[in-house]
Amino acid sequence: MDLETFAKFVINVVAVVLVLNAAIALYGLLARPNLLKKIIALTIFSDSINSFAILIGFRLVKGFENPVPPVITSVPPSESYARWFLAKSVDPLPQALVLTAIVINLAVTAFLVALAIQIYRVSGTLDARTLAYEKARRGEER
Amino acid sequence: MGSRLLAALSMCAMALALAYALTVGVFSIYIPIELRPLAKILVTSAYNESTPLFSSMTPEIVTAVVWDYRGIDTFFEVAVFYVAIVATAALFRGIERSAPRTSVGLSTIVRTVTRIVALMIVVVGSAIILHGHLTPGGGFQGGATIAVAVALALVAYGLAKLVEHRIDYETSLKVRSLGLLGLSLSACIALIAALILNTNAYVFQNQPKTYAPIGLPYAVDGVLISGTVLLLNIFDGIAVAAGFALLLILLSQPEDVARERVLSSEGGE
Secondary structure: OOHHHHHHHHHHHHHHHHHHHHHHHHHHHHHOOEHHHHHHHHHHHHHHHHHHHHHHOOOOOOOOOOOEOOEOOOOOOOHHHHHHHHHHEOOHHHHHHHHHHHHHHHHHHHHHHHHHHHHHHHHOOOEHHHHHHHHHHHHHHO | OHHHHHHHHHHHHHHHHHHHHHHHOOOOOOOOOOOOHHHHHHHHHOOOOOOOOOOOOOOEHHHHHHHHHOHHHHHHHHHHHHHHHHHHHHHOOOOOOOOOOOOOOOOHHHHHHHHHHHHHHHHHHHHHHHOOOOOOOOHHHHHHHHHHHHHHHHHHHOHHHHHHOOOOHHHHHHHHHHHHHHHHHHHOHHHHHHHHHOOOOOOOOOOOEOOEOOOOOOEEOOEEOOOHHHHHHHHHHHHHHHHHHHHHHHHOOOHHHHHHHHHHHOOOO
């Protein structure tokens, strides 16, 4: 196995693990009855998708050295620095998208937690099965 | 226990086998050795004094994409963030002013350490915000860092002490609105200058463009500020910190009072 195949293999391992992680989180989201565990699974799911987006922005560098983060550290950049930076920098666009996605994810998680607290205050349980049963029972009473 | 270990090991083996199949097989993930064309444009033009009409003059390219090239996208993503906070505040309506009169808080050691650490956290958060155009970081990250100081103080001192020092629902709401107002104004700052000087400009314009010669200076007295990027980072940091403080204050209301209010408002059921 030469160096290029090995680098691609390592990246493929990360990709497969992230997809498996997302699959497990999706299972938790659908199968766990506790609403709080559903929220945790949703967070894990979105984080694995975000990591996958970062992975898509990753690249290989000629000679298989490490790529550098997309930050220009020499201001103003000289011509040789600019050429070196272009040859080694990773794609900044997925990182920019993930940056805002993480913040929104945090706010949405806080909203879902608030919703779960409110459900617990009203009905005294966070079990989705009990909540559905209670709703059905209330419907029968009416 | 043994069967669980076996399941975990088989899962690892499956992942490795799948990765190997992806590497040698016909179906594989495309990993570029060159940058994509769009990324190439971003990387070459983010800080480039020779092409000022296409450059954002921001050395941190992720921040350049977030607040300059895709500024309107980020503005609407910020809107989503604030809608989530407004939804939480609406869900907790009626219980935001039910703070207790007194709170004990944790021990003297914890309170003293919190007093020192909270100040340091605020300083680090401010540094992350103010260096957002130079190093990885910016308004979102710095604001979230500053909100950690509020979370620590809530745990160590209790809500009543914070309300006594005016770190309450009302103040964080006002500060958050101030941050949002500043964000909108700095998005339109080139437009306002163009209206005064009777020329053309765009919303979210940072550096001068073709047919829109108004732009903010990217360096003041030799110090790089990257035009509107610094302003947007500062106001976004203020708004995010106040927004998270608002969420934390709402989530730490005393449970007995909150439950009573919620159940009394559900009385019709």
